[in-house]
Amino acid sequence: MGEKIKAKIMDARKIKRALNRITMEILERNRDLNNVVIIGIRTRGVYLAQRIAEIIKEIEKIDIPVGILDITLYRDDFSALHPQPVVKKTEINFPVENRDVVLVDDVLFTGRTVRAAMDSLIDLGRPKTIQLAVLIDRGHRELPIRADYVGKFLPTSRREIVKVHLKEIDGQDEVLITEPSEIQ
Amino acid sequence: MAFNRKHLLGIKELNKDEIMTILDTAESFREISVREIKKVPTLRGKTIINLFYEPSTRTRSSFEIAAKRLSADIINFNSSTSSVAKGESLKDTILNLEAMRPDAIIIRHPASGTPYFLTTFCKSSVINAGDGTHEHPTQALLDALTIKQEKGDFSKLKVVIAGDILHSRVAKSNIFLLTKMGAKIVLSGPPPLVPVEFREFGVEIDYNFDNALKDADVIMMLRIQRERQGKNFFPSLREYRNLYSLTPERMEKAKKDAIIMHPGPINRGIELSADLADSSKSVILKQVENGIAVRMAILYLLLGGGGK
Numbered sequence: 001m002g003e004k005i006k007a008k009i010m011d012a013r014k015i016k017r018a019l020n021r022i023t024m025e026i027l028e029r030n031r032d033l034n035n036v037v038i039i040g041i042r043t044r045g046v047y048l049a050q051r052i053a054e055i056i057k058e059i060e061k062i063d064i065p066v067g068i069l070d071i072t073l074y075r076d077d078f079s080a081l082h083p084q085p086v087v088k089k090t091e092i093n094f095p096v097e098n099r100d101v102v103l104v105d106d107v108l109f110t111g112r113t114v115r116a117a118m119d120s121l122i123d124l125g126r127p128k129t130i131q132l133a134v135l136i137d138r139g140h141r142e143l144p145i146r147a148d149y150v151g152k153f154l155p156t157s158r159r160e161i162v163k164v165h166l167k168e169i170d171g172q173d174e175v176l177i178t179e180p181s182e183i184q
Numbered sequence: 185m186a187f188n189r190k191h192l193l194g195i196k197e198l199n200k201d202e203i204m205t206i207l208d209t210a211e212s213f214r215e216i217s218v219r220e221i222k223k224v225p226t227l228r229g230k231t232i233i234n235l236f237y238e239p240s241t242r243t244r245s246s247f248e249i250a251a252k253r254l255s256a257d258i259i260n261f262n263s264s265t266s267s268v269a270k271g272e273s274l275k276d277t278i279l280n281l282e283a284m285r286p287d288a289i290i291i292r293h294p295a296s297g298t299p300y301f302l303t304t305f306c307k308s309s310v311i312n313a314g315d316g317t318h319e320h321p322t323q324a325l326l327d328a329l330t331i332k333q334e335k336g337d338f339s340k341l342k343v344v345i346a347g348d349i350l351h352s353r354v355a356k357s358n359i360f361l362l363t364k365m366g367a368k369i370v371l372s373g374p375p376p377l378v379p380v381e382f383r384e385f386g387v388e389i390d391y392n393f394d395n396a397l398k399d400a401d402v403i404m405m406l407r408i409q410r411e412r413q414g415k416n417f418f419p420s421l422r423e424y425r426n427l428y429s430l431t432p433e434r435m436e437k438a439k440k441d442a443i444i445m446h447p448g449p450i451n452r453g454i455e456l457s458a459d460l461a462d463s464s465k466s467v468i469l470k471q472v473e474n475g476i477a478v479r480m481a482i483l484y485l486l487l488g489g490g491g492k
Contacts, residue, residue, distance in 0.1 A: 070212070073226040073254075085489075087481075
């Protein structure tokens, strides 16, 4: 089963602009930057989190701690998955207790990943706030979850697939909408 | 990375990829044990039975802690305080426990092959926690994880396994695992306890322990299993100690950065000098720590997905 590309929604320049704006909003909302930590959700949220931290460093000359969260162990769809998903490390080398945590992911869809991420995070400590930044919000929420910072709202149908490619692992920056081609 | 098995019976039937999957998964699980809240919800609602027909400190408690850190419910079953003491057969005991719908049975038994026997009539996953003189797969896996952390690449290593090889399921599982990963293995010990037939597993044998130790990277010492020895396999404990005890002097023969491993329980002063057991070369307690992560990985890989 192949899939065909329907549209290219963002290129490198647009992604960069969206991240710049998200970063400005994070700076605006969090007066005490020293209390902010950024945590990326594996896999692509991690690179977006690192990019946001770099932009903050450029502007404010401050190093914000960046952590990596693997939500595999907190998924709610285990019994539906076979074989079991690969577990990777969670790497958060700082306490989250009482910090303002900005969670970062590439696409916000059903909200189930974010639910798992929040549960996982709260097991590590009690953050003062958890804020959510996503590059794409494609709608179709199944849980009462919303993002605080959104790169782009992208109305989609459920059939469509939103693909975020980042140069750190995919070779280039772009956001695509694809659709599975008909099976004959 | 794939792991599609229902049971873990031994290392022999695993391939290199499956072993690496287990080790990589275990590496990811280590971090959970250093958290303040050492628990993830992954195996919530799964029931595991810990069925031990032989004494154990490490393995039983390690499996219990691993299961609890994954939020599974685990029941400890001790043969001496159960209906086994009233004459119930193994199969009847298992069938009765199965009727309580567990998802996995972890079994240790003095008879080799017992875990396999269980799989012929059990619906649950069966995990071998040591069967007779056959295999002890989770021990070999935690040893491999420790070696990987300390030494990296297996293929360049010389591993010496010394002591009561004949009765050791730990030695057998380690031989299977380390030969698959490309390490060079040298066995040493009194000839009656290190039969030449072991060469068929692709290992070398050197009855002179001092020779065997030359340029070793990893030295794995084993306990004399007197409970399994019906007769005398060597003249005296004193002679055994003279020829096969790992002492600081003997340790000089190995590489400078060589590590000492032991599956426990240690008989201090017999196979391993007390000084060495507590020295910086000893990774014995790291082995125990890694045991939790490896057993979490096994439980996750066997019980984590759906529809097997």
